[in-house]
Amino acid sequence: MIFDPDTVDIPKSYETLPLTDVKVSHHPAGAPEATPVIVVTLNRPEKHNSFTLEMMHVFEKIYPMFDVDERVKVVVLTGAGKMFCAGADLERGFSGMEKERNKDHRDSGGRLALAIHRCRKPTIAAMQGSAVGLGMTMSLPAAIRIGCQKSKYGFVFPRRGLTMESSSSFFLPRLIGYSNALYLITTGGTFPPTSPHFGTLFQETYPDPNQVVARALELATELAENVSPMASYLSRELMWRNPGSAEETHLVDSAVLYHMFSGKDSKEGIKAFFEKRKPNFNATLEGDAPPSFPWWSDVDTGRRPKASKASKASKAKL
Template sequence: MLSDPDSIDIPKSYETVSLTDVNVSHYPIGAPEATPVVVVTLNRPGKNNAFTLEMMHAFEKIYAMLDVDERVKVVVLTGAGKMFCAGADLERGFSGLEKERNKDHRDSGGRLTLAIHRCRKPTIAALQGSAVGLGMTMTLPAAIRIGCQKSKYGFVFPRRGLTMESSSSFFLPRLIGFSNALYLLTTGGTFPPNSPHFGTLFQETYPEPEQVVSRALELAKEIAESVSPMASYLSRELIWRNPGTAEETHLVDSAVLYHMFSARDSMEGVKAFFEKRQPKFKATLENDAPPSFPWWSEIDFGRKPKASKPKL
């Protein structure tokens, strides 16, 4: 049985939220309150944005806020400096891992990735520079990935004596097919984003890093202005939470669609179309979700709590 989650305090401005190794800004930057597009930036440029436990905690904190903040419609994820993310910080190694039973361990990259995956707001990953390992797997739950043609990307785990992490064995083959995924994980090589080995992992690529980020922001703005957040989220969940057969899927999407026909976002979308104007979508999961939502069984993937050390 899942326990009740702690309440989340939504900040007036995300630019005032204190985080380590991660920066959050509005678009446009400096807006006094949260904007429809929020930019999350990996912020260790001196270390090529190599992943830290502080980043994991920052993502779990900020994505939980973005998930329930109705002011925010789209998240753009990018990196500071020349590289998007060099993967795990190998200089720190794994010495900081807590001693625990093998089956109780929860991969820190996986916790970051699931924070993105479970957020109802879509993420556009703007990989303005090269990325390997965890730098790649953290982008897999994003709805859109945009790469730089001058950069190299790869799943280099076998070249470091490691296996896949961050739930990437779930995401990667579903995004690019088993054949491409097996090639990337067997060779551990790095390739430009338009390499055939990536399939359509990168939906768009651009020559310059600035173009990557600019396009991501442009696309995020368009989505925020034109797309129903609830319809978009439910559509993505119908893909990821697919029951597995055509018949079962028919039952699930029929129930969701039937509800959406008479939902207020549908009526607003049709009205805006005929009136030739931008829609003003206001439906929320809390107030307007289909009765069948969620149609999957929630999984408690947390660790068992431990007793705190007694105070002497």
């Protein structure tokens, strides 16, 4: 059974949210209300932005907000300081993990990745510094990754005695091919973003960290001003939620495209083209989605509900 999700309260300003080790900014910063471009910054520079359970909970809180907030068009994800993310916080280890059956466990990195993946607003990962482990896998659900040529990146799991996490065994080979993915995961090595082992994982690279963030903001602004959020999201889902054969894909994308031909964003996009102006796209999934959406079966990744400690104590007295 898939339960209805909790309702999401959208804040007037994201900059006022009380968050742990994650900073959310408007672009330009200080704007009184949410802007089309939102910047999410991993904010533990003294720990090289190593990721914690508390930070994962922040992502599970803010990304559903971005998803339903029509003011937000693009998210830029970056890190404070010299590193993008040094992976999971190994100093804290796994001591905070709840004791449970293997099949009931939900990898915190996977929960983070799915929060980004399920958001209809694209994320641009501005990886201004080095990243390993979870720092790499969190970038895989992003639509675009921009790296720094002076930094090193890698999937170091086998060098820590660990296997792939964050649903990366799904994302990585689909992004760069099985051959490259196998090399990176087998060696566990770190390489510059221009290494051939990454294939086209990093769509753009720059020599200076500041250039990485500046380019991400420039690109995010360009997307927010010129791209239909709904058309962009549905196109990405057509790739990720592919039914598996050319014939089945033809049926799925035909139904979606036929609906989009008569949609308000298509009409606005064509009108803006001929009038030589920026479009004002305002179609939403809630009001304008194709009848076939979603064309895939939703998977409930939640855990089974558990009785509260108070309920258990009450039962024990009976």
